[in-house]
Amino acid sequence: MKKTVRSPGSATIINAIATGFGSAFGIGLDIRCEAKSISSGIECANDVGADTGLMDLCVRKVFDHYDIDENDFGVCLKTKSTLPMASGLSSSSASSNAIVKVTSEIIAEEFDLSHLTDLEVVNMAIDASLDAGVTITGSFDDATASYFGGVVVTDNKNRKFIINEKMDEHDILIYMPNFHSKSGESDVGRMKVLSPLVETAYDFASKKEYFKAINLNGLIYASTLGFDSAIAIDALQAGAFASGLSGTGSAFFAVVDNDSTDDVQDAWSKYEGQVIETAVDNEGCCLL
DSSP states (O other), rough: OOOEEEEEEEEEOOTTTTOOOOOOOOEEEEEEEEEESSSEEEEESSOOOOOOOHHHHHHHHHHHHHHHTTTEEEEEEEEEEESSSSSSHHHHHHHHHHHHHHHHHHHHHTTOOOOOOOHHHHHHHHHHHHHHHHHSOOOHHHHHHHHHSSSEEEEEETTEEEEEOOOOOOEEEEEOOOSOOOOOSSSSHHHHTHHHHHHHHHHHHHHTOOOHHHHHHHHHHHHTOOTHHHHHHHHHHTOSSSSEEEEEEEEEEEEEEEETHHHHHHHHHTSSSSSEEEOOOOSSSEEE
């Protein structure tokens, strides 16, 4: 049996590290996981040469849930990604979601068992990411924006939605510098110092004033983490609706339209790195 699942990344509206409350929205870049059943064992591979420890953890959590013995049944998984790794665009959440979902789909059909609910998939993926040390807060905001698409505002500590809805269709530009930043290695104490300012940004998000939230959150975290906030300001000056740092970096993004896309790209051309064109994703994690 073979199945393929795609799961998009997400961009940050509110980084949850400072306060425990976050917000994110799905983007068109994704991770696709192709899986097939095999006689025994767990075989994991990816197209970016990354460590497969998180992939293996995700599969094992699904096996444990269904009480499957890998000596009696196995899966072989391969992921392909258009989503930059370690960039703040939820690559770990997208990967975990895709792997948990595709593994559970194969097992449920192979053994005629109940399929996992959407939130069971998300929570299992989050637990694997926490165990692997690739997230600080559990990233309920990133994980749900990836899984459901659209925009979410969340209570990460309690894994609860405050807002979960489709987002207006917008084009998105992503600036990728020539270095990466792993969120699991970020300075939490330094980020929490500015939590009162992040609370102000969160207030905008909770009122669905997402562009204001993106701009303020981006400036706060960029300055806290040592990134160049001029990257976001240049995009705003060039006509972007909003621009900010995604996650704990290193990617910046801008929400644009046809009139501002070229101008923002021109403004970012002076920085070393690449600019990727994508769009808001409202579809989320799905079988292909």
